Structures are given as C-alpha cells and as structure tokens.
Amino acid sequence: MIEIQHLSKRFGRLQAVDDLSLTVLPGEVLGFLGPNGAGKSTTMKMVTGFLRPDKGSIVVQGHDMAKDPIAAKACIGYLPEGAPLYPDMTPQTLLRFAARARSIPAEKQAGAIDRAIGLLELEGVRHQRIETLSKGFKRRVGLAQAILHDPKVLILDEPTDGLDPNQKDQVRELIRSMSADKVIVLSTHILEEVEAVCTRAAIISEGQLRFNGKPSELRENSRYAGAVELRFEGQAPADSFLTLSNLPGVERVEALEESDYHQGWRLFPKAGTPILHAVSDHVRSHGWQVRDMHVDRGRLDDVFREITRSGMAPSPRPSQPQPAQALAQEEV
C-alpha cells in the first residue's frame, strides 16, 4: 500500500508537485497520466525515495520513506524514466548487482535472476553488453531489474515507451499477471494503455491531482462525445424513438438501459453537428415530460485535455487531435 499525503516539490520557480494526496491499494494498477512536465516523474521519484519532498509524507507498505528509506525502498521495484542502465554491464551482471544490493540471499540469487530473465524473455541477450542492446531490450532489462526481488510495490515510469506493439502487449500482460497482490503504479502517455491495464486512473496537471477514478469513467466520456442523453418522466413515449431518429443531425439513437421498459434515449449526433437545440425543440413541440437532458462531453483525449488544461473550455473543433498531438502542441 502506498499512502501519499500532501506531497509538494519545487524546483526553483517551478512548482513541480503541488499538495498531492493519493492512496494506492494492493491489487490496484494505477495509471498515472498527465502532460509532459505535469509532475508525474517527479512524484514517482519521490515515492521511490530518489528525491526528497519539500512537504508531505510517503508511506510504502507501512514504512515512512523519510524515516526509514532502506526498508521502504526494499519493498519497491522501480523502472525509472528511460530505463537508465550501466552500459558496460550485461543483463546477467546487472541483475546480479541488483540482487546483491537488495540483499537477496546468495543461494536464491540465481533463481531470482533466471525468473526475471524468463519473464522478460531476455535469455538470448543474457551475456550481451547492455550498450549493444536495442531500445526494447534495454527497457525489458530495466523491467527485469524492477521485478527481480518480487516486490510488493512496482513503480514503472513509462514501461512500454519504445516497445513495438507485440512487446507492449507482452509487458501489459506481465503487469496484469502480477497485479493480483501488488501495488502497481505506472505512468504513460497512451490513454488506451490505461484502459488496457489499469484499474484506476489518476490525471495530474501542474503538479495537482485533477482526476482520480476508474478508467471506465474516462472511457464512457470518450464514447459518448457530444451525445445527448434524454430521460423521460416514466416510460418513453411510443413514437419518441422513431421521430428522434429522423431528426436532422442525429446519427442514431440507442436506449439508455437494456430493458423493455425504456426511460430514455441517447442520441448520437452526426459529426460536428450540435443537436441539443433540435432535440429540445422537438421535445417541447411534442409536449413530452422530460426529467433530464444533457450533452455528454468529450472523448478520451478531449477529457484528458479538459482535465489537464485548467480553466480552458473544450475545443470547439469537431475533429479532435490524438493525445500525442495534443501533448506536442502543449510543449510548443
């Protein structure tokens, strides 16, 4: 279990992390999202004990990082951003070094190393110098180092960055398979990755926690971008489905819940067409009793942008850029 309380860190004039509180429980896979420079890596560096926070506390598996860093660090497996490794070592010697540093008993070291090498399929490069390995292999060596001691807490800073789609799937599968009894925190730029492996998503921006919830919440927002949700008092009028479907600008209509007793519809607009007024005029002209009517907001990246750009209205453009582009634009 990781308990982060009121964490703050400042670099000069930049408030990298600002009063961040977060708890992650065993069995949870927390996806850490945010634009570049939002404070993801800084937070992870503090949780792993590399950086000292200015304010706040971090407790890992009951060990306070400030008071007993050795015990806290012993519970953690960490893949730093970019997976930095000693280039002159081989996966075998690097893992041996990590095993010794983690005080794994001598007779168990070989077994732990074999297990990590097997899980990340590094057998073929076991005795090859790390500087000669491809980016994907280096990342996997970094992951092997992180899981070597079967830690209770795994902190992975962009674990799939630089991997090809097959390797990404492998790493995600590995994370899922280990998640049952572990606390796993991973950061990523790929929103879909959060849905694929995470049980919870935390979005931070400007060092502050802006969203903390299930990835499905984001997912729903993404699917129903611009859709109008219409809920009637009681059962939906008999002709409402057909007449609403025929409204100009309406792509299709679906039931809000799967049952024979329909209380309302969700209306998907044709691309870029605002349909709220058309729908509300239609409802008024028919005199239907409506309990609730609203527009569902944003797709995944849209939601992400909305959350990470404080005080800014969502973009009015009908075609939303992909997350990577959105991030690239922010960097400029």
Place this chain on the structure above:
Amino acid sequence: MRGMSVVLRRELGAYFGTPVAYVFLMIFLVLTGAVTWYLGNFYEMNQADLRPFFAYHPVLYLALIPALSMRMWAEERRSGTVESLFTLPITMGGAVVGKFLAAWIFIGVALLLTTTNWISVAFLGEPDHGIILAGYLGSFLMAGAYLAVGSLVSALTKNQVIAFVLSLVACLTLFLVGQAGVLEFFGLFLPENIVDWFSSLSLYTHFIAISKGVLDPRDLIFFVSLIALLLYANAVAIDYTKAR
C-alpha cells in the same frame, strides 16, 4: 554504509571489464618507468633507492587521477543511472565510499604493478626497504586524496571534461601550496604563521614527510581526515545535484 561492498564490486568490475583499466595501467607503468629511469637520473645517482620514482608521483597523479575520477559521478548523473542506484536499498555513504574505495583499490593495483622497480633496486643494491614501503604508503595516500577531490568535483558536473579540468586545477592547487617557491611568494606579504598553515594543508608537504620514512601519525591523520572530509562533501554534493 549499507551497499558499500556491492557498489565497490560493481565499480571494480566496471574498471576491469572495459579497456579503461588496461589503458590506464599501461600508461601509468610506462610513465612511472620513464620518469624514474630517465627524468629521475636513476643510474647517475648511483644510489639504491626509489626516491626518483616516488618524487614524480604527485605530478603524474595530477593528470592520471582526474582522468580516472572524472566519470565517477558525472557519468552516473548524465546517463541517469544515479536514479537506479539510489532507489536501491543502499545508503548514500555506502555508495560514495564504495565508489571511492574501488577507484583507490584500482590505483593500489597500479602501484603494486610498479613493485618491479623495487625488485630491480633490491637486485642492484641494498636499499632501505622501510623507506621504500613508506614511499608506497605516501604515494597511495596522496592518490587517495586526489581521488577524493576528483570524486567530489565529478559529483558537481555532468560533463566529464569539466570534471577532469576542475579536478586537475583543484589537485594542482593542493599540491602547489606546499612548494617552497609558492610559500616564499606568500611569505613576502603574509605573516609566517599563515604561511605555515598553508604549508600544513599541502598534500606535497605531507607526502614528502611520509616518504622520508618518518611515519608521523599527524601526516596519516591529515590524509585520512582530508579524504573523509572530501567524501562527506561528496555525499552532500550528490544529494544536492542528483535531481538536476
């Protein structure tokens, strides 16, 4: 000091697993040989001792030790491995001392390989073995002090070239403050006790004292406490710079 032996082993492995060690050892042996037998006028002196051999060590170290120490922390910080290192359950002290000791042991190996000179002298005449041993001790301590300076400087920059140049200048300063000419120059306008204090801070003064074969505890304490102080500053420096 948790993690010291682990870091020490890794560093020694890094020295001997790359060409660095062999290039360094070869250059060290060639240079010590050359300065002893040619610059040091070993034959012309017609004396069976290794004074000309040790006399040039402080100067040789000026170039060679910063070359060895420049990568110690600068490279860790540049490549980001410092983050992997300090998220392992080891202490700052263990890492700093482990790295330092590995480099010092490496110098010790280089010095051990020069004992062929000792054998030659013993073969040619009857040297005072105690003085030669003291010479080795003085040289080893001097190397340790230079290394501690180099390690500290290396913690302050990510750039190995800057680390090399700054270490060289720092070591040169520590070396020069004890030279007779420099002391005379300061003596022109500074009171005598301040000049004496300068002299007592000089590595060279203590090195000469030890290599004469007079083992004054004060000289040993000087080197050990200087190294300890520099390593402490080293740890503070890394703690401050590691995030940048």
